[in-house]
Amino acid sequence: MSTTVLSTNRPRLARQVRLQWDPVRKQQVLLAPEGVLVLNQTGATILGLCDGERTVVEIVEDLRGRYSHVAGDEVREFLARLVTKRLVELGDE
Amino acid sequence: MNRPFGMLAELTYGCPLHCPYCSNPLDLADYREELTTAEWQRVLTEARALGVLQLHLSGGEPLQRRDLEELVASARDLGLYTNLITSSLGLSPRRAERLKTAGLDHVQISIQADEPDLSDRIAGTPSYARKIEAARLVKELDWPLTMNVVVHRHNIDRIGRILDLAEELGADRIELANTQYYGWAWRNRAALMPSRAQLEQAEAVVRAARQRLDGKMEIIYVIPDYYSQYPKPCMGGWGQRQLTVTPNGGVLPCPAAHTLDLPRATVREHSLQWVWEESPLFRRFRGTEWMPDPCRSCDRREVDFGGCRCQAFQLTGDAARTDPVCHLSPDHRVVAEAVQAANEGAEQGEEDLIPRVRTVRRA
Numbered sequence: 001m002s003t004t005v006l007s008t009n010r011p012r013l014a015r016q017v018r019l020q021w022d023p024v025r026k027q028q029v030l031l032a033p034e035g036v037l038v039l040n041q042t043g044a045t046i047l048g049l050c051d052g053e054r055t056v057v058e059i060v061e062d063l064r065g066r067y068s069h070v071a072g073d074e075v076r077e078f079l080a081r082l083v084t085k086r087l088v089e090l091g092d093e
Numbered sequence: 094m095n096r097p098f099g100m101l102a103e104l105t106y107g108c109p110l111h112c113p114y115c116s117n118p119l120d121l122a123d124y125r126e127e128l129t130t131a132e133w134q135r136v137l138t139e140a141r142a143l144g145v146l147q148l149h150l151s152g153g154e155p156l157q158r159r160d161l162e163e164l165v166a167s168a169r170d171l172g173l174y175t176n177l178i179t180s181s182l183g184l185s186p187r188r189a190e191r192l193k194t195a196g197l198d199h200v201q202i203s204i205q206a207d208e209p210d211l212s213d214r215i216a217g218t219p220s221y222a223r224k225i226e227a228a229r230l231v232k233e234l235d236w237p238l239t240m241n242v243v244v245h246r247h248n249i250d251r252i253g254r255i256l257d258l259a260e261e262l263g264a265d266r267i268e269l270a271n272t273q274y275y276g277w278a279w280r281n282r283a284a285l286m287p288s289r290a291q292l293e294q295a296e297a298v299v300r301a302a303r304q305r306l307d308g309k310m311e312i313i314y315v316i317p318d319y320y321s322q323y324p325k326p327c328m329g330g331w332g333q334r335q336l337t338v339t340p341n342g343g344v345l346p347c348p349a350a351h352t353l354d355l356p357r358a359t360v361r362e363h364s365l366q367w368v369w370e371e372s373p374l375f376r377r378f379r380g381t382e383w384m385p386d387p388c389r390s391c392d393r394r395e396v397d398f399g400g401c402r403c404q405a406f407q408l409t410g411d412a413a414r415t416d417p418v419c420h421l422s423p424d425h426r427v428v429a430e431a432v433q434a435a436n437e438g439a440e441q442g443e444e445d446l447i448p449r450v451r452t453v454r455r456a
Contacts, residue, residue: 016199016237016265020172024096024144031174033199033237033266036098036146086265086311 003083003090005056005076010091012052017087019047032087042067046075047082052091094370096144101337101348102133104161106153109182111217111448112205114243114278114285117153118351121450127340130160132360134167136338139365141171145336148173153340156183162195169196176201178241181227182220189227193234200231201239201268206247207254215247217448228262239266244295244317245285246435247443253298256312264310269299271317275349275403277449283434284441292320319428323393324400324416331378331402336369344368346375349403353412378402383413387421 005011013019018031028044030037039047045066049059056076063070082088106121118124128136137148148168155161156179168175177192181202204224205215212221231238240259244252252269259267271292274282287295299314306312318325328335328347337345342360345351358372369375377383381394388399399405400416408417409424417424 015235018174018198022144022146022172024142029146031146031198033174033176033239034147036174086308 003080005079005083005090007055007057007060007072007076009056009079010052010054011050011056011059011079011083011088012091013047013050014087014089019044030082030087032085035085035087037087043078046078047088050079050088095333097140097334097336097369098145099147099149099335100140100145101149101151101335102136102155102164103337103339103348104133104150104152104155104158104164105340107157108153108180108449109157109218110154110180110220111450112215112243112277113217113281113446113448114245114272115449116273116276116278116348117449118276119280124340127158128338128342128360130163132342133160133164136342136360136365137164137168137171137173139360140336141173143366143369146172146174147176149176149178151178154180154182156181156188162188162191165192165195165197169198174198179203180216180220181224184227184230186230189230189234193236197236199237199239201241202228202231203241203243204255204258205242207251207258211248211251214443215446225262228264232263237265238263239268240264241268242270243272244269244287245272246287246291246441247285247446249287249291249295252295253302256298256302256306260306260310266311266313268313268315270313270315273318274407275352277447279407281446282431283438284443284445286319286431286435287317288436289320289432290436292317318401318404318418319432321418322420324397324404324418326397327401327404327416330380330398332369332375333379333398336365336375344372344374346378347401347403349401350374352403353406355412378412385414387419387423388415391421 016033022029028039049062060070060072060075079088105127106117106124165175175197176199177197178201202224205212209221213219242255272278272285278285303312332346337348344358344360355377356373358368358374384399388394400418402412405414405416406412408427415422417428
């Protein structure tokens with residue numbers, strides 16, 4: 001099933017998920033029951049902004065202040081993949 | 094060289110259950126000299142330094158270790174994600190609270206069936222009611238809950254009802270894993286192997302449940318490799334992603350690898366880093382260099398890594414051969430014959446199952 005992430009959603013990490021720095025790999029990792037996701041810098045920044053308060057629009061704006069060429073669609077697709085894997089939850093619109 | 098992501102810590106082979114498909118070794122008495130708390134803490138520290146992020150605390154029954162809370166707390170301090178794989182026997186409300194305080198992240202409870210009498214018969218001890226109670230306790234304490242079910246001829250027809258039970262308990266995940274034939278399960282293979290008709294029915298039930306429960310409960314269904322065309326990518330490759338530490342400190346690329354005639358490696362003599370990087374055991378089947386044909390020239394050699402070394406050894410006597418599950422293996426006939434027997438042979442009943450023996454821990 002494909003998940004649609006709306007600009008007005010307020011994403012947050014799922015309850016059982018931890019985002020942490022791995023000093024061994026020198027990368028951010030997402031830890032969940034039976035799963036590890038090694039994140040690139042952009043992915044880690046996005047997830048660091050998923051606090052259940054910021055909307056997707058606000059997250060994209062924040063990213064545009066840090067990186068050039070931020071595509072809103074790509075951010076939404078990235079989040080949708082993690083929602084499907086139950087690593088991210090979408091708060092109320 | 095890759096860094097490992099996961100470590101299976103088999104804290105003890107002591108267990109109150111007697112499941113006839115137990116993957117523990119048959120010679121349980123050899124594992125009584127268990128690692129001490131301090132030794133395990135050293136192993137956890139070395140595991141994290143090596144790259145391990147997921148710690149699977151298992152056994153036997155890990156709750157039989159009185160120092161489990163202490164080990165969980167140490168693991169969490171190191172930044173490991175801690176999973177408890179348990180029968181739940183011994184998970185009293187008090188013990189659960191202590192594990193919660195120690196920082197345990199996730200609990201996986203095994204059930205044998207959805208029906209109390211069958212579940213207790215397979216487990217070889219009254220346990221169903223306590224498991225259900227424990228599952229509710231896990232949810233009350235707001236842990237993510239996984240139900241683990243080993244699937245075989247005597248419970249596969251009940252998968253629909255097992256899924257209903259997991260849903261009713263509020264499980265976040267359920268792992269329906271068809272039996273892999275190692276340890277006690279190898280001894281009981283003929284009595285455990287389902288028929289093709291049973292499998293097809295089960296797969297249809299799983300497909301429908303996945304649709305119905307999408308987003309609510311994750312369903313992991315591990316297919317039985319004897320019925321597949323290609324072998325499983327065992328452990329994501331030998332010495333690539335995972336390692337196992339046995340109760341007495343043996344280090345293995347997979348929990349069944351003690352069956353192979355290879356040099357041992359133990360944390361009592363070496364660092365975990367040396368074992369992972371340098372030991373002859375871990376180097377033996379790492380990568381693709383060791384492969385014979387048909388694997389060596391196969392497009393799938395980096396997909397399934399030649400399958401399972403332990404299964405190759407078990408079925409052919411040579412751990413370096415292609416896993417006979419593969420339809421391209423020159424030894425595939427031995428798998429085909431076992432499958433044929435499960436479908437056409439004299440049907441084996443529950444009474445043919447040999448239960449796992451009890452083992453006594455040395456404190």
